[in-house]
Amino acid sequence: MTLYNCKTHGDQWCITKFDSNLDVESSYFTTLTECECPAGHRHTCRHRQMLPRFLAKNATQGQLFYNFDHKTWHQAEAEVEFEPEESPESLPPLPSSITMLDLAKTSPATLHNTIAKAVGEPTIPSPKPLRRI
Secondary structure, three states, X not given: OOEEEEEEEOOEEEEEEEOOOOOEEEEEEEOXXXXXXXXXXXXXXXXXXHHHHHHHOOOOEOOOEEEOOOOEEEOOOOEEEEOOOOOHHHOOOOOOOOOOOOOOOOOHHHHHHHHHHHHOOXXXXXXXXXXXX
């Protein structure tokens, strides 16, 4: 099992990854918009996905561990609680440059156009509804 914890460090946070023996595997400084991890150059990374959860839980002093894969919170000796996948409404607000889409409710054209706008590519017209004959 891989666990993470978070500690405040000035105006950023340090998210540390632990193995099943609670030995440190890696640590990266992160903010809501940047991370020094190898995936930090991407539009998001695991650490920036976890940071809002640590902030919402007020767990930025290293007091809790988070299992990213199972969305569970742990203390060093006992599991605290299970937290099902958060709804978008329960997370802190996203930066204005990020658009969140519910894939279950988003048409392929809308998804394509959202991504196209983000990367500066041409968009496609939304399909017209089919007419019954």
